[in-house]
Amino acid sequence: MMKSLLMASLLLLSVNSFAGDIAKGKKLFKKVNCALCHNADGMGKAKNGKIALLKGPQIAGLDAAYIVEQVTAIQGKKRKTKNTSMMMAKVKKLKPAEIKDIAAYVNSLSKTRFVGMLQKK
Numbered sequence: 606m607m608k609s610l611l612m613a614s615l616l617l618l619s620v621n622s623f624a625g626d627i628a629k630g631k632k633l634f635k636k637v638n639c640a641l642c643h644n645a646d647g648m649g650k651a652k653n654g655k656i657a658l659l660k661g662p663q664i665a666g667l668d669a670a671y672i673v674e675q676v677t678a679i680q681g682k683k684r685k686t687k688n689t690s691m692m693m694a695k696v697k698k699l700k701p702a703e704i705k706d707i708a709a710y711v712n713s714l715s716k717t718r719f720v721g722m723l724q725k726k
């Protein structure tokens with residue numbers, strides 16, 4: 606009994622460290638102003654797929670892990686696609702835990718899963 610309780614709480618702890626906090630993410634999304642380029646609903650400002658410095662693609666509904674991966678890559682100048690320089694300046698100071706929180710929030714913005722630009726499925 607004690608052992609399974611302990612296992613369960615350990616499991617909870619590890620799940621928590623993976624999943625970001627949606628409420629915190631919402632605040633950070635506002636603070637960093639992701640909406641400037643991705644719109645407040647995360648549906649993007651690029652029209653007809655025309656992405657530009659200030660016109661980001663839809664991000665609502667992307668997998669949280671993919672968001673973390675891409676924001677981290679943009680932050681570290683590792684993402685080799687065009688038009689990320691302005692976003693880089695915006696996300697430069699985010700800590701890894703904050704990126705996780707934002708990712709959880711952005712993922713929650715759409716119930717329909719959205720496939721990212723660099724994602725295969």
Ligand code: HEC
Nearest residue numbers: 637639642657661672675686687688691692695721722723
């Ligand atoms: C100054 C404009 C700007 C801001 C602010 C901005 N982004 Fe972006 N973002 C872009 C552009 C433009 C792209 C597409 C870059 C490219 O061409 O590869 C992009 C790409 C992305 C991608 C990758 C999408 C994909 O399908 O691969 C994610 C995820 C993302 N942004 C999340 C965010 C989050 C979260 C924030 C706020 C913390 C944010 N962005 C703030 C402009 C911005």
